[in-house]
Amino acid sequence: MSQRPHTPLLDLISRPADMKTLSDDELCQLADEVRAETVSAVSETGGHLGAGLGVVELSVALHAVFDTPRDRLVWDVGHQCYPHKILTGRRDRIRTLRAKGGLSGFTKRSESPFDPFGAGHSSTSISAALGFAVARDLGGAPEHGIGDAIAVIGDGSMSAGMAFEAMNNAGHLNRRLFVILNDNEMSIAPPVGALSSYLSRLYAGEPFQELKAAAKGAVSLLPEPFQEGARRAKEMVKTMTVGGTLFEELGFSYVGPIDGHDMESLLSVLRTVHDRATGPMLIHVITKKGKGYAPAEAARDRGHATAKFDVPTGKQHKAPSNAPSYTSVFGKALVELAGEDDKVCAVTAAMPDGTGLNLIAERYPSRCFDVGIAEQHGVTFAAALAAGGMKPFCAMYSTFLQRGYDQVVHDVAVQRLPVRFAIDRAGLVGADGATHAGSFDIAFMANLPEMVVMAAADEAELMHMVATAHSINDRPSAFRYPRGEGVGVELPEKGEVLEIGKGRMIQQGARVAILSFGTRLAEVEKAAEALAAKGITPTIADARFAKPLDRDLILDLAADHEALITIEEGAVGGFGSHVAQLLANEAIFDTGLKFRSMVLPDTFIDHANPARMYEEACLSAKDIEAKVLDVLGVAQIGEKRA
Numbered sequence: 224m225s226q227r228p229h230t231p232l233l234d235l236i237s238r239p240a241d242m243k244t245l246s247d248d249e250l251c252q253l254a255d256e257v258r259a260e261t262v263s264a265v266s267e268t269g270g271h272l273g274a275g276l277g278v279v280e281l282s283v284a285l286h287a288v289f290d291t292p293r294d295r296l297v298w299d300v301g302h303q304c305y306p307h308k309i310l311t312g313r314r315d316r317i318r319t320l321r322a323k324g325g326l327s328g329f330t331k332r333s334e335s336p337f338d339p340f341g342a343g344h345s346s347t348s349i350s351a352a353l354g355f356a357v358a359r360d361l362g363g364a365p366e367h368g369i370g371d372a373i374a375v376i377g378d379g380s381m382s383a384g385m386a387f388e389a390m391n392n393a394g395h396l397n398r399r400l401f402v403i404l405n406d407n408e409m410s411i412a413p414p415v416g417a418l419s420s421y422l423s424r425l426y427a428g429e430p431f432q433e434l435k436a437a438a439k440g441a442v443s444l445l446p447e448p449f450q451e452g453a454r455r456a457k458e459m460v461k462t463m464t465v466g467g468t469l470f471e472e473l474g475f476s477y478v479g480p481i482d483g484h485d486m487e488s489l490l491s492v493l494r495t496v497h498d499r500a501t502g503p504m505l506i507h508v509i510t511k512k513g514k515g516y517a518p519a520e521a522a523r524d525r526g527h528a529t530a531k532f533d534v535p536t537g538k539q540h541k542a543p544s545n546a547p548s549y550t551s552v553f554g555k556a557l558v559e560l561a562g563e564d565d566k567v568c569a570v571t572a573a574m575p576d577g578t579g580l581n582l583i584a585e586r587y588p589s590r591c592f593d594v595g596i597a598e599q600h601g602v603t604f605a606a607a608l609a610a611g612g613m614k615p616f617c618a619m620y621s622t623f624l625q626r627g628y629d630q631v632v633h634d635v636a637v638q639r640l641p642v643r644f645a646i647d648r649a650g651l652v653g654a655d656g657a658t659h660a661g662s663f664d665i666a667f668m669a670n671l672p673e674m675v676v677m678a679a680a681d682e683a684e685l686m687h688m689v690a691t692a693h694s695i696n697d698r699p700s701a702f703r704y705p706r707g708e709g710v711g712v713e714l715p716e717k718g719e720v721l722e723i724g725k726g727r728m729i730q731q732g733a734r735v736a737i738l739s740f741g742t743r744l745a746e747v748e749k750a751a752e753a754l755a756a757k758g759i760t761p762t763i764a765d766a767r768f769a770k771p772l773d774r775d776l777i778l779d780l781a782a783d784h785e786a787l788i789t790i791e792e793g794a795v796g797g798f799g800s801h802v803a804q805l806l807a808n809e810a811i812f813d814t815g816l817k818f819r820s821m822v823l824p825d826t827f828i829d830h831a832n833p834a835r836m837y838e839e840a841c842l843s844a845k846d847i848e849a850k851v852l853d854v855l856g857v858a859q860i861g862e863k864r865a
């Protein structure tokens with residue numbers, strides 16, 4: 224970080240309009256201050272650091288040149304938006320990032336008019352910016368009007384099909400639209416794929432001053448001093464095997480590559496394109512993830528995400544762990560299986576470390592596939608691996624699997640192919656908030672014919688479910704487990720193959736039975752302790768399977784108890800709904816059984832730590848205890864939590 228003494232300019236900037244009077248030198252100074260403020264804030268909050276540090280100059284330059292919020296600036300994923308938040312009236316709350324009641328870690332429409340489109344999942348920005356451009360041209364938002372539409376998308380996010388669907392449409396619609404390709408040669412992990420290699424080839428070995436404006440019209444859009452270099456670059460590009468850049472072939476004018484940390488280049492190119500562009504334009508900006516903060520620049524993930532840390536050393540303050548994470552238990556179990564069975568293979572969509580597949584990638588690299596941010600392709604690719612005789616484990620976060628859902632239905636389930644879905648980050652995930660919550664997978668997987676759906680109650684159960692999924696060769700299966708540490712149970716040497724569709728009894732009690740699906744079981748057991756003190760001993764069972772249901776277990780529990788309560792870390796439509804359907808169809812409600820289903824509330828829950836989120840969702844031990852007392856008609860002393 225620059226150490227030069229200066230009068231703090233950031234104190235004078237409460238919104239981008241305040242930047243309009245700053246000189247270019249002052250904008251450079253402002254960028255240094257924004258970088259220091261970003262590092263300082265994230266050291267206190269934790270969060271996504273590296274991506275934001277890489278776009279500090281770009282954020283300042285975009286706000287200096289464009290007229291936000293009238294011009295709609297759309298950040299892809301939104302994990303790089305902290306500098307943007309600092310510049311757009313949220314500096315006073317920047318140290319509340321990702322905490323309950325604080326700023327979101329992503330862009331969010333309800334938070335600020337400077338966030339015209341919310342994000343969290345990748346590769347949506349070009350579609351959104353194009354939508355704004357067309358709304359503008361059709362006279363939308365007549366009160367304030369819509370000016371320009373600008374998408375800022377990273378090289379990793381550019382690999383997704385959705386980005387290309389938008390480019391395809393934008394090239395055809397031919398509206399004035401800016402796509403800034405922020406190329407830092409990083410995704411969360413190093414980027415993979417032919418597109419990544421292509422982008423590198425676009426600037427390999429070229430000094431930045433030799434701006435390659437390969438598009439016919441683009442040369443004239445560049446500032447005078449750059450035009451000669453650009454002409455030469457254009458000649459050079461003509462000699463390449465491709466006829467022009469891929470982006471030009473799609474109907475965009477291409478400008479770049481530009482050094483995204485050189486404010487002078489950024490400002491002059493953005494001013495020129497701002498003044499002269501008529502159609503869609505792609506500006507290729509080269510940046511460094513983690514730029515300007517040495518510990519981030521040196522980290523394997525370039526500081527992509529961090530816990531709170533000490534600024535001078537970069538040392539992160541991580542709470543000591545008491546148990547292995549579910550992710551690592553899954554990753555190790557899969558490596559073991561892959562050692563025993565050479566048909567086992569694995570697919571991740573740009574999350575090798577996050578899903579634990581880094582372990583199999585290291586040990587059996589030829590059987591682990593990082594397909595990039597391409598969940599749809601990843602699922603279909605896994606389907607065909609299965610059709611071709613392999614045993615694929617498709618490991619995705621619950622929230623990102625949503626993007627591959629048609630492929631789950633059409634390519635996997637309809638064809639009854641034995642893809643094993645390892646669904647990580649199931650349930651509420653904490654600081655990433657609503658966009659990343661794994662709330663829907665039980666519902667959207669369990670409604671598919673023949674799909675086997677399991678949820679692990681603890682990390683030993685997860686090992687059994689990996690083994691069980693491996694053994695299912697005639698249909699698809701899925702097992703879900705949450706973010707974070709397990710409960711600390713002893714791990715078996717090897718996972719056991721479970722009997723399909725059979726749950727397990729945890730405790731035999733009377734009057735009320737609690738049937739848990741997944742890791743709420745620990746809270747159920749806590750609630751049972753509190754209930755024991757009140758003379759109530761609930762029966763507790765772990766369903767293990769949402770599909771097929773353990774009919775015998777459920778019907779026995781229903782027959783032997785006054786009340787049956789189901790609980791799961793998922794939205795309505797999941798496990799509890801399937802149990803209710805069974806009870807209704809078997810006319811069990813006619814017998815007077817009291818049935819309650821505890822699910823996530825029908826609302827999107829904002830970021831907080833997971834325990835707080837589950838309290839808000841009324842799925843914690845206290846809520847389970849209250850539900851039992853309520854269903855049994857036992858009077859409760861004390862107040863109900865608001």
Ligand SMILES: Cc1ncc(C[n+]2csc(CCOP(=O)(O)OP(=O)(O)O)c2C)c(N)n1
Binds near residue numbers: 274300573598
């Ligand atoms: C659909 C989807 N899949 C996966 C992710 C997880 N994810 C968040 S950021 C990221 C990497 C993005 O890389 P890039 O766009 O190059 O941005 P950078 O972090 O390099 O600035 C990934 C894989 C996501 N947010 N959305």
Ligand SMILES: CC(=O)[C@@H](O)[C@H](O)COP(=O)(O)O
Binds near residue numbers: 271300577652655
């Ligand atoms: C921005 C994004 O989508 C990812 O970086 C995500 O925040 C990762 O989540 P985990 O921390 O649970 O791996």
Ligand SMILES: [Mg+2]
Binds near residue numbers: 405406407410
């Ligand atoms: Mg990147």
